[in-house]
Amino acid sequence: MFKKILIKDLKENAVSLFDDRWALLTSGDKDSYNTMTVSWGMMGELWNKDVCTVFVRPQRYTYEFMEKNDGFTLSIFPEEYRKALSFCGSKSGRDYDKAKETGLVPFKCEQGIAFEQAEIIINCKKLYVQDMKEDCFLDKSIIDKCYNGDFHRIYVGEITEVLIKE
């Protein structure tokens, strides 16, 4: 069972939540959704709202769902699910049913679908979308290190509901 909490009561450090724990970014509804692992993201305040920002490359299948739907979720798991996260971060939903392959169980929530085994679920409503542009990189070395013309699309989402496992 999950209980609702305020984002400010979340004990996790936002940087380690993304960088160390990773998350499943999911968009869509129970009939049509996709999920993928993310470790680049941020949480904070913008436009007087609590927000979460994620970065999705255009070739991801998840990108299509992020475009079609008004919201997305982030599911954060206990360490034992690392293998499932590695699977969802290396295989595409175009080729695999990720829930079936990993045993993760889709869980219907405010902004679509998350997963029953998650410890934390963050629901977000899209507020702002923008593609990264080559010209805007002040440190051009990042382009060589991280990109092959596939600049991320930036999605800023308002955090609308946070659930934690009871």
Ligand SMILES: Cc1cc2nc3c(=O)[nH]c(=O)nc-3n(C[C@H](O)[C@H](O)[C@H](O)COP(=O)(O)O)c2cc1C
């Ligand atoms: C630890 C980890 C973090 C990742 N973070 C991101 C990310 O922030 N943005 C992104 O576009 N892809 C990221 N990926 C890659 C996608 O998860 C991966 O390409 C996935 O297979 C895409 O699945 P899809 O085609 O079903 O959307 C990450 C992969 C791993 C393993």
